[in-house]
Amino acid sequence: MTMHSKSTLFQIPSTISMRDFLKHTVSRVERITLAMSLIISLTTSSAMAQKQTTRKKSTTSTSVSHQQSAEQLIQSYRFSEAARLLQKEINVARSSGRSTLRIEADLQRANLGMDMLRGTERVCFVDSIVVSRTKMLSKLNLSVNAGKIVNLKDVMPSETLASGQYGHTGYINELRDRIIFSKSDSAGCASNLHIAYHVGNEWSAPTPLNGMHDISSEQDFPFLMPDGVTLYYAAQGAESLGGYDLFVTRYNPETKQYLKAENLGMPFNSPANDYLLAIDESVQLGFLVTDRNQPADSVCIYTFIPNSTRDIYEMSDANKIKVMHAAMLHSISETQTDEKIVAAARERLTNLLAHRTTDNMRTQGQHFYVINNEIVYTQLSQFRSETAKRIAQQADETRQKLQQLQNLQEQLQRKAAQQGLSSQERKELIQANQTIPSLQAQYEILCKNMRQAEIK
Numbered sequence: 001m002t003m004h005s006k007s008t009l010f011q012i013p014s015t016i017s018m019r020d021f022l023k024h025t026v027s028r029v030e031r032i033t034l035a036m037s038l039i040i041s042l043t044t045s046s047a048m049a050q051k052q053t054t055r056k057k058s059t060t061s062t063s064v065s066h067q068q069s070a071e072q073l074i075q076s077y078r079f080s081e082a083a084r085l086l087q088k089e090i091n092v093a094r095s096s097g098r099s100t101l102r103i104e105a106d107l108q109r110a111n112l113g114m115d116m117l118r119g120t121e122r123v124c125f126v127d128s129i130v131v132s133r134t135k136m137l138s139k140l141n142l143s144v145n146a147g148k149i150v151n152l153k154d155v156m157p158s159e160t161l162a163s164g165q166y167g168h169t170g171y172i173n174e175l176r177d178r179i180i181f182s183k184s185d186s187a188g189c190a191s192n193l194h195i196a197y198h199v200g201n202e203w204s205a206p207t208p209l210n211g212m213h214d215i216s217s218e219q220d221f222p223f224l225m226p227d228g229v230t231l232y233y234a235a236q237g238a239e240s241l242g243g244y245d246l247f248v249t250r251y252n253p254e255t256k257q258y259l260k261a262e263n264l265g266m267p268f269n270s271p272a273n274d275y276l277l278a279i280d281e282s283v284q285l286g287f288l289v290t291d292r293n294q295p296a297d298s299v300c301i302y303t304f305i306p307n308s309t310r311d312i313y314e315m316s317d318a319n320k321i322k323v324m325h326a327a328m329l330h331s332i333s334e335t336q337t338d339e340k341i342v343a344a345a346r347e348r349l350t351n352l353l354a355h356r357t358t359d360n361m362r363t364q365g366q367h368f369y370v371i372n373n374e375i376v377y378t379q380l381s382q383f384r385s386e387t388a389k390r391i392a393q394q395a396d397e398t399r400q401k402l403q404q405l406q407n408l409q410e411q412l413q414r415k416a417a418q419q420g421l422s423s424q425e426r427k428e429l430i431q432a433n434q435t436i437p438s439l440q441a442q443y444e445i446l447c448k449n450m451r452q453a454e455i456k
Contacts, residue, residue: 070106075271077324079113086110112241120266120323122311125332126345127303136299140287141356145226146280148172152181156203167191167220174226175413179203182220190215193222193233211257221276231258232277239263243273266327279306283348302329305345371454388453395446402439405432
C-alpha cells in the first residue's frame with residue numbers, strides 16, 4: 001500500500017506495510033499523546049500551585065488582620081504581650097528613621113501594667129451599682145463623719161468658677177470649714193489640688209496644697225480621710241495606666257507639705273478611668289468609682305472592705321487567670337472568701353443607706369423609722385410591737401441629744417478655728433468630743449433592737 005502524507009507533524013515512509021504502518025503510527029501517536037498529557041499536567045500543576053500560593057497569602061492576610069493591637073492587649077490585661085509587640089514596633093520605627101516617642105510611652109504603660117498586675121491587692125468587694133455620671137455623687141453614700149464630696153458648681157460662686165479652670169468635684173471636711181479641689185495654674189498648663197477655707201459666709205481664695213504641684217499631671221476628685229493626713233485623688237499623667245489613676249499621699253507636719261504620691265495599683269486602677277476612692281471609717285466601708293467596662297456616660301460604684309494592711313496575690317502560672325480576674329474586677333463574688341464578713345459588711349451598707357435616707361428626709365422636715373429596705377414608718381402609731389415602739393421613743397430621745405451635741409461641737413470648732421475659745425468653751429468642746437461617740441453607738445444599738453423587735 002502506498003500512501004502520501006503532507007503532515008507537518010510527522011512523516012510516514014512512502015513504502016510500508018499495513019502492519020508496520022499501524023505500528024509506526026501508534027508509536028508516534030502515543031508520543032504525541034504523552035507530550036500533550038505532560039503539557040496539561042504541567043499547566044494544571046502550575047495553576048494549583050498558584051491557587052495554593054494565593055490561599056496562603058489570603059491566610060497570612062487574615063492572620064495579620066486578626067492580630068490584636070498593643071492597646072487591645074493592654075485593655076485585656078495582656079501586658080507582657082503588649083510590651084513585646086511594642087518593642088518590635090520600636091525596632092521597626094528606628095530602622096526606618098521614624099520617631100518612637102509615642103510607642104515608648106505605650107511601652108511604659110505596658111511595663112507599668114505588668115508591675116501592677118504582679119502587685120494586685122487582695123480586696124473584698126461586697127456590692128456594685130452602675131449609675132449615670134451625672135448621678136454619681138447622689139449615689140455615693142457617706143456618713144456625716146466622712147465629710148462630703150460635692151460638685152463644685154453647687155458650692156462655689158459662679159464668678160469664682162469663671163475666673164479659672166476648676167475640676168469636677170471637691171471635698172468638704174466634716175467641720176465644713178475647708179474644701180479641697182482641683183484648679184489649673186495661672187498658665188493653664190496643669191490642674192493641681194488647692195484648698196480654700198470657709199470664712200464668714202464665703203470661701204477664701206484657693207491656695208495650692210504644698211507638695212502637690214506637678215506640671216505633668218492633671219489632678220482631680222480628692223478625698224481626705226478624717227485624720228486630716230491621708231489624701232486620695234485621681235490624676236492623669238506619666239505614672240497613670242489608664243486615663244485617670246488613683247493615688248494616695250500623706251501630709252508631713254514637719255515639712256508642712258504632702259509627700260510624693262503613690263499609685264494605688266490594682267484592683268483600684270485599670271487601663272480605663274478610675275475617678276474616685278473614698279473610705280468611710282465609721283462603717284469600715286470603701287467606695288471606688290470607675291468607668292471600666294461601662295457604656296459611655298456611665299460609671300460603676302463598687303463597695304469594698306478596706307484592708308488594715310496590704311496583702312497581695314502571689315503570681316504564678318497556676319493562678320495567673322485568678323489574679324488577672326481579681327485585678328480587673330471580673331466578678332466581685334470571686335473576691336469574697338468569708339460569707340460572715342461579707343454579710344456583716346452588707347448590713348453596714350444597708351444601715352448606712354438607711355441613715356442617708358433618714359438624714360435627707362429629716363432635712364426636709366420629715367420624721368420616720370426604717371425597719372428594713374422595704375418598710376419605713378413615719379409615725380409611732382404604725383408600730384405593731386409595743387416593745388419596738390418603746391425602743392423607738394428611746395432612740396428619738398438619744399438622737400435629739402446627739403444632734404444637740406453635734407451642733408454645739410460644730411459651733412465651738414468653727415469658733416476655735418476663727419478666733420479661739422475661752423477656758424469654759426474648751427471644756428465644753430472636750431466634753432462633747434468624748435460624749436458624741438458613745439451616744440452614736442447607743443443610738444445605733446437602739447435602732448437595731450427596734451428593727452429586730454418589730455420584725456419578730
